[in-house]
Amino acid sequence: MYPTDWLETLLATRTRTMMDEFGSFYAWLEGAQGGDTLLLWMNTAMFEDVAPQLPRQFKGRIVLGLDISEDHAAPFVRALHWANPRRALVVCDGEGLGLSYPGRKEVAEGEWVAWDDPREARRLEVNLRFGFSYLETRAYAPWEAPAPALLATCEGPRVGWLGWQRGIPTYGLGLVGLGSSLETLLRAWRMR
Numbered sequence: 001m002y003p004t005d006w007l008e009t010l011l012a013t014r015t016r017t018m019m020d021e022f023g024s025f026y027a028w029l030e031g032a033q034g035g036d037t038l039l040l041w042m043n044t045a046m047f048e049d050v051a052p053q054l055p056r057q058f059k060g061r062i063v064l065g066l067d068i069s070e071d072h073a074a075p076f077v078r079a080l081h082w083a084n085p086r087r088a089l090v091v092c093d094g095e096g097l098g099l100s101y102p103g104r105k106e107v108a109e110g111e112w113v114a115w116d117d118p119r120e121a122r123r124l125e126v127n128l129r130f131g132f133s134y135l136e137t138r139a140y141a142p143w144e145a146p147a148p149a150l151l152a153t154c155e156g157p158r159v160g161w162l163g164w165q166r167g168i169p170t171y172g173l174g175l176v177g178l179g180s181s182l183e184t185l186l187r188a189w190r191m192r
Contacts, residue, residue: 011064020075020079020082021132022069022075022128022132022134023069023129024067024075024078025066026063026064027063027064028064029054030061031057031058031060032058032060034060035191036060036086037060037063037083037085038063038087038089039063039065039085039088040064040173041076041079041089041090041091042064043066043068043071044067046091047064049175049178050091052179054179055182055186063082069126071090071158073136073137073140073159074135076162077162080166085168086168086169087169088169088170090156090160090170090171090173091174092156092172092174092175093175095175095177095181096152096174096177096181097149097152097154097173097181098154098155098156098160098172099144099145099156099171100142100144100155101142101143101155101160101161102155103116103142104140105117105139106121106122106139107119107122109122115139115140115141115142122138123135123138124136124138140158140161141161142161143161145171148169148171148185148189149184149185149187150184151181151184151185152174154174157172173185
């Protein structure tokens with residue numbers, strides 16, 4: 001699923017936008033001077049629920065990244081390149097802040113096992129609509145992070161370790177109550 005034409009058109013009239021080779025759509029929202037860059041990464045289908053909860057005022061820049069994959073590593077790594085964020089939040093189901101992920105791998109379609117299971121992870125070839133394909137190794141390392149603010153907690157995103165590996169603090173952010181959780185984080189990070 002790709003962002004709808006009306007969404008692309010609306011955002012393009014208000015801010016800088018682009019679509020990368022993985023089909024991910026980006027929009028750079030500019031706030032007041034003095035803040036950092038935050039990547040807000042989400043599945044494209046979540047955007048309609050996220051949009052009304054976005055802050056009206058903030059410092060720095062929020063880069064919206066709309067992902068068409070099923071939380072794959074390769075598009076997220078590319079998003080970290082394009083957005084060049086100081087921090088990243090991956091929107092997920094649930095409520096609160098995702099501070100850890102236990103690590104899992106898929107050994108056969110739909111069969112997920114613990115990270116330390118000796119079997120090899122499945123490799124998935126993903127073919128995109130414009131003839132571009134990539135391999136996704138379905139192994140997602142465990143990670144754990146300190147809490148930047150007092151919020152309820154939920155399981156973090158499986159791609160979180162990719163941000164931490166690159167020195168980018170990466171957390172999950174639950175869709176339920178996203179607006180108030182995001183406000184709390186922006187204050188903690190002095191972006192509000």
